[in-house]
Amino acid sequence: MLLTPEQIINLTPMWDGPRSEDGRPLPDQADLDALAGATAEHAWSVLDKAGYRAQYVGGWTQSAPGRTFVGRALTCGFMPFRADFNESVVREGSAIGQTVGDRQNTWVIEALGPGDCLVADIFGKVVNGTVVGDNLGTAVASRTGVGAVIDGGVRDLSGLRELEANFYFRDTDPTPIRDVVLSTMNGPIMIGGTTVLPGDVVLGTELGVTFIPPHLVSEVAAVSLRTAHRDLFGKQRLAERIYTTTEIDTPTWASHIEADYQDWTRSNPIRVPQSTGAGE
Structure with missing residues (x-):
């Protein structure tokens, strides 16, 4: 037991x-x-x-x-x-x-x-x-x-x-x-x-x-941070009407959008949120 x-x-x-x-x-x-x-x-x-x-x-x-x-x-x-x-x-x-x-x-x-x-x-x-x-x-x-x-x-x-x-x-x-x-x-x-x-x-x-x-936690965490960050960029550009939904809502962005994202990342780095549970 x-x-x-x-x-x-x-x-x-x-x-x-x-x-x-x-x-x-x-x-x-x-x-x-x-x-x-x-x-x-x-x-x-x-x-x-x-x-x-x-x-x-x-x-x-x-x-x-x-x-x-x-x-x-x-x-x-x-x-x-x-x-x-x-x-x-x-x-x-x-x-x-x-x-x-x-x-x-x-x-x-x-x-x-x-x-x-x-x-x-x-x-x-x-x-x-x-x-x-x-x-x-x-x-x-x-x-x-x-x-x-x-x-x-x-x-x-x-x-x-x-x-x-x-x-x-x-x-x-x-x-x-x-x-x-x-x-x-x-x-x-x-x-x-x-x-x-x-x-x-x-x-x-x-x-x-x-x-x-547990052996997949690191990968899930990394993918989650990366996906959330890219979603933030995409939603911002959609709200600004810089790109269309067809351009953003695709598994792979065009090279000019990817370059824009990388440039945007320099002033908007990925931040790790503070948890509301584990370890506190």
Whole structure:
């Protein structure tokens, strides 16, 4: 259930950079900051080309619509309650110092750190599937500065809306979480048809959530910055009516437009936006 650092390292072999103490990949902070300005479309273009075609999940309700974030996934999965399985989980949790009881969602929240994003698979359960309310949501927000992605429910939405974080979830319900068992923590889970691994970089945008494999974060960040910068130039020139939409809305610009862009770049360099989550 609770993966060891060695198991997480074996689970994420494509990453050859630094890792946090729990074994999760630890991408460069500059890349995470660069992703703060990325869109789902920017990320998709890189991931699709690399063969990762199911990394975006939409259809969420958000506690803070429009608040984008970038964080590292700390994953957890829940299953419907089964007494003998629950006994095994409680025994394992007790052995490593976890509080024995039916609030196993708190075990995961206690493990969160700065820049993390709680990613919870509770099989879409909303009634009695509320992973956080405003109290636990406050703990998530204060510990991570990011928020959470919950394939299930939340409660106390008015309180969650007041937090400096964003929570993606399926729906709200006044019931508490119950009749479930924590099946995995920092293990592979499924969110909306996407496999999510511990340490995946979570890009939350107004559209939805993209889970970026760590070894592709640098490329996604670079493409995002470059694409956003070229879009800024193109929109400015369109507004000035210097070029037509046909000239700008094409994969490759004519040589004179490319030369104009390079000249424009000298006085308008690419700037890395400051993230609203990871590392803060």
